[in-house]
Amino acid sequence: MPGQDDPLPPLVWDPQRVQIRGFTTGLYQIEWLLVMLVTFYLVALGSPGEGEGGMLLALVAYFGFSLMASQLRFFGDRQRWLLAIHTWVMISFITWFLYSTQGVTGPLASLYLLAVVTSALTLGVQATLLEVAAIAACYLLLFQLGDAKLMTPANLALVGSNLTVFLIVGYLISALVHAIQVSNRLLLAMASQDPLTGLFNRRAFDDLARPIHAMAQRSQRPYSMIVIDMDGLKTINDGLGHDAGDRALVDLAQRLRDCARSSDLVARYGGDEFVLLLPDTDADGARSMMQRLLVSVRESDLCFSIGVASYPEHGDRLEQLFSHADRAMYRSKASGGSRVSVQDQAQPEEHE
Template sequence: MSDQDPLPPLVWNSQRVQIQGFTTGLYQIEWLLVMLVTLYVVVMGLPEEGGWGLLLATIAYFGFSLMASRLRFFDDRQRWLLAIHTWIMIGFITWFLYSTEGVTGPLASLYLLAVVTSALTLGVLATLLEVAAIAACYLLLFQLGGTTLMTPANLALVSTNLVVFLVVGYLTAALVKAIQVSNRMLLAMASQDPLTGLFNRRAFTDLAHTIHAMAERSQRPYSVIVIDMDGLKAINDSQGHEAGDRAILDLAQRLKGCARSSDLVARHGGDEFVMLLPDTDADGARQLMKRLLASVASSELQFSIGVASYPEHGVRLEHLLVHADRAMYESKASGGHRVSLQDPVQREYG
């Protein structure tokens, strides 16, 4: 894994997840539209002109929606497919209105289904474009129906409906955006250590298991490193907790500075940090930590380090963490401010 390889994402892509999660709701909206059209046909009967065309269009629209629900083809690379659904929905509604009572009938508000669908997943701009398309459909339906738009009643009807579509679409899109921002903030609070900005224990565990699974499949090594500060209690007692926090921040910055973009760095709790280095064996991890120790030789910052490597020291992530932790305590027992590894023979734990 190169220095530019990204971590497995612990970032909630709200738009992608929303699109994936909304597909069930989308199909339900489409099927609701089909049910409303079917109910209208049952109650009012097929129109004398274009009735069979309306029936075939309804069957085709339902078949399209049913096929899409079985294929489950929505993901972050196919967002445009959702836009296609909303445009087809607008076309179907326009055909239905043309075949029945036009925009002066009671079901002209069906366009609102397409507006809400777009606002929930595609954003403000796409929704505004669709409202503009709906306005064009209104004009087309008036022209095809042989009536004029330039009457007080028709102007009031069209302008009122379009204003409602714009307001509902904008407010829905704004609400969705606010929810996305709130969810991103909650994710950051749940996955980041508030003092250092590093991943916290929960986030490290989630990502580390993903990297471990990748290493198992590819049979590539990785190393786990446990770092614990030496003398933090003495700093807190003699200089205060603010000085202790500054020392923790100093170490966190140094760990981030020596890590690649593919490496995990997390605060495991208190003055203990943990790193995971993909595609790095025990010797590579030890050399990296020796360079880190040498870089702070002239400062008061001191810490003890333990290293364990997959599969040399174990084949389970939990075992590697235990061995790295034991190696860290060996460093402390030997005087601190050094890096240690356990004998690979001791790798079977538990």
């Protein structure tokens, strides 16, 4: 389960993946904007005769690289290093273009800002600062290779003002993206967690259970579904108040969290009903786990009924397994509670 310092659920709840997918379209648009600006410049002002062939080749190669990446969908699995490659390729292309035209003293020296914006949107503050440092090195290289002299008041002011703008824009965009991501994380926690117990809620459990079921089908490995329902919660609420009932629910939730593995899903499914999904665990393993849980609450006032169903032994659909586990839980409840029933057993097992 997620820690207090990170409210996001694990598995498919991945904010960085969402961020990458969200900004990928913007990345290609920035790259194609760069291509259009360079093309417009070459059409409007023409290109120097000596470097015309190399410049056109670089333009076609860069556009082809961006187009190929957009069609192959490189960014499906948090491959942030590929995003970094795009920004470094962009810086290299801009540097080549400036070297082939009027250098950093020309009207398009600010094209580096596109690379800074791209990095700030997708890679964060540290990567953006590193790229601004690389751009500063490219400035020095272009001055060294060109005819202009860096150590003049006008050129020093040009370089200093451009780099300052790059730093400010990069930092502000990175900070804005971070703030948006934090807001999304909090909203996601509110949408996926039960506010009383901190466990997953029903919606999150259903979403997270599906890929585990699909993986079990592909690998032909078992998993178990466990349904737990508290016995006598209404009596606690009526006799001791709802605060006492809430404390009992929180106590049970904590015990479930403590006995579960990091790969297990634990959720409050609604009211006094909890559900667990245990990957790579058959019915015997799930039953043993629940028997240990019953031992741990023997000296407490907690009382609950448990039902177990396993894939593929008791069904091949997620909904079917939940229904079987729920039915087994009601058999435990009908037999007096504080018991574990497995779907294919005629009588529930009473813990001794």
